[in-house]
Amino acid sequence: MIKVLVVEDDPMVAELNRRYIERIQDFTFCGIVKNGEEALAVLKEKNIDLVLLDIFMPNMNGLELLAKIRQQNVSVDVIVVSAARENQSIQTALRNGAVDYLIKPFEFERFQAALIAFKKRLKAIRGETGLSQNDLDQQIFAKIPHKDIELPKGLDRNTIKRVWGHILDRQEEFTAEEMAQYVGLSPVSIRKYLKYFQSMDLLHVEISYGSVGRPVYRYRCNREK
Known part of the structure; x- marks a missing residue:
């Protein structure tokens, strides 16, 4: 099971995320924390696979928490779930290793797609054998085709x-x-x-x-x- 921690100070949004997580196979909800300090404490105590991270939080915002997670080499992946839609926020999150970015409000289908894509990525990385370039392109990165689409005969x-x-x-x-x-x-x-x-x-x-x-x-x- 993929263990998920929700970092969200809005109780209604946090509860919605919990319900969404519980609807998706192979994911297990491991709790809600309201700020960055609580999140770091939980990450030190528990083996969490994925953090659903809000940006707008008191004291330490989500981007600052994400930076600390990377500085402390915490082995966890992060999906940002936030109303922040500024280019700078998105760019900072991606540069610090966020594997996806969901802008509130969002539909369950987009949430589900993000978690399923993460599950496939995690499965590929944790596989027993090494990955080829094509494996990386198809399973982890931007679905880059291995070669150009073959055209019907006679077309240029x-x-x-x-x-x-x-x-x-x-x-x-x-x-x-x-x-x-x-x-x-x-x-x-x-x-x-x-x-x-x-x-x-x-x-x-x-x-x-x-x-x-x-x-x-x-x-x-x-x-x-």
Whole structure:
């Protein structure tokens, strides 16, 4: 079980955090403290894995406590849970090793995502075998892909960028023939790129029929994507 300590001087927020923790599998709530001095005392006595840390507290604020935790080499990870949204506060927290930063108020789903991500990170680090670069990228850092996404056969990466740029320029619907002329490709070639964007849900496609019954495909950029 992952042991969690809540450092929060607002009783209502602290109780909400406790209830959230108890809803997530493999995490156990280990108590609430109201200030930095109490937190340091608990961290010396108990083996805590994760601290949920508020910033606005009397005497020693959360950022000062986080700095002391690092200075004293306390083996614990910290997720900041605070209403502080200034760039300086966030930057200071991250530089002192906070593994996540939740801005109040937040939904349970975001809280849960933070703890689950921490659990995966902890499991990877505590594994018996060493980690490869790909393991670090995928499990701990920013989900960096090991290699570029492989494109369908016959598509060129630079041409994709060029076609997509032209699509974004068009505010109205267009046909494959119109886009081919606009970009400077053959209709056969442009349809391959349009099909690729359609498969990624980046294009809406509507089919209409002319007087002779021939279908006409009209495309429109899905700007929500």
